[in-house]
Amino acid sequence: MILPAVSPSGRSKRMPRTKYIVGIDEVGRGPLAGPVVVGAVLLPVNLKFSRKGLRDSKKLTAQAREAWAQRIKVHPRIAQALARVAPGTIDRMNISRAANLAAFRAFRRLAIEYKLTAKNCSVYLDGGLYLGNGRARLSGNTIVKGDEKILVVAFASIVAKVHRDRIMVRLARKHPGYGFEVHKGYGTRMHRRSIKKLGLSPEHRRSFSGAD
Numbered sequence: 001m002i003l004p005a006v007s008p009s010g011r012s013k014r015m016p017r018t019k020y021i022v023g024i025d026e027v028g029r030g031p032l033a034g035p036v037v038v039g040a041v042l043l044p045v046n047l048k049f050s051r052k053g054l055r056d057s058k059k060l061t062a063q064a065r066e067a068w069a070q071r072i073k074v075h076p077r078i079a080q081a082l083a084r085v086a087p088g089t090i091d092r093m094n095i096s097r098a099a100n101l102a103a104f105r106a107f108r109r110l111a112i113e114y115k116l117t118a119k120n121c122s123v124y125l126d127g128g129l130y131l132g133n134g135r136a137r138l139s140g141n142t143i144v145k146g147d148e149k150i151l152v153v154a155f156a157s158i159v160a161k162v163h164r165d166r167i168m169v170r171l172a173r174k175h176p177g178y179g180f181e182v183h184k185g186y187g188t189r190m191h192r193r194s195i196k197k198l199g200l201s202p203e204h205r206r207s208f209s210g211a212d
């Protein structure tokens with residue numbers, strides 16, 4: 001089925017007569033280490049796709065997320081783009097601005113490839129994200145818990161989560177001893193103990209409480 005657009009109040013409404021719908025979501029806002037990653041997924045408005053078994057990516061098992069990410073990747077009518085902002089930049093500009101910058105970059109890649117405009121595309125973002133390049137905000141609909149309400153935002157959540165988890169596994173090999181492959185940079189007891197023992201790696205966010 002096509003999951004309808006959802007108003008900020010949670011009530012369904014008819015999808016505008018546009019050609020595409022884009023969903024955007026971020027992963028990695030709260031960790032002590034690693035990048036913030038944003039996924040943007042584009043669907044044709046008339047695409048029929050069941051979300052049976054699909055929930056917020058954070059509630060899926062790792063195996064289920066990988067399966068959904070592969071399904072999204074190989075679908076001939078679905079496109080995706082990913083962007084990330086590194087810890088050093090997060091420290092300089094703060095996490096909210098960094099996440100919004102990544103959202104802008106991911107959306108821009110789809111916009112260029114598919115010639116997206118306000119007339120042929122509706123954009124939905126999860127939570128506190130907005131489309132901005134640091135100087136101006138672009139049109140988009142921010143929906144609280146959008147990844148639970150709108151199919152394409154759920155897809156964006158999944159591809160962002162899978163991509164970031166893979167990054168953290170690679171960083172674990174580059175910086176052994178922190179357990180990045182286990183906690184993915186979040187502030188677990190294990191992670192905080194490793195920081196006390198080893199100090200900060202180049203992948204840690206100096207501005208975050210606990211990463212000092």
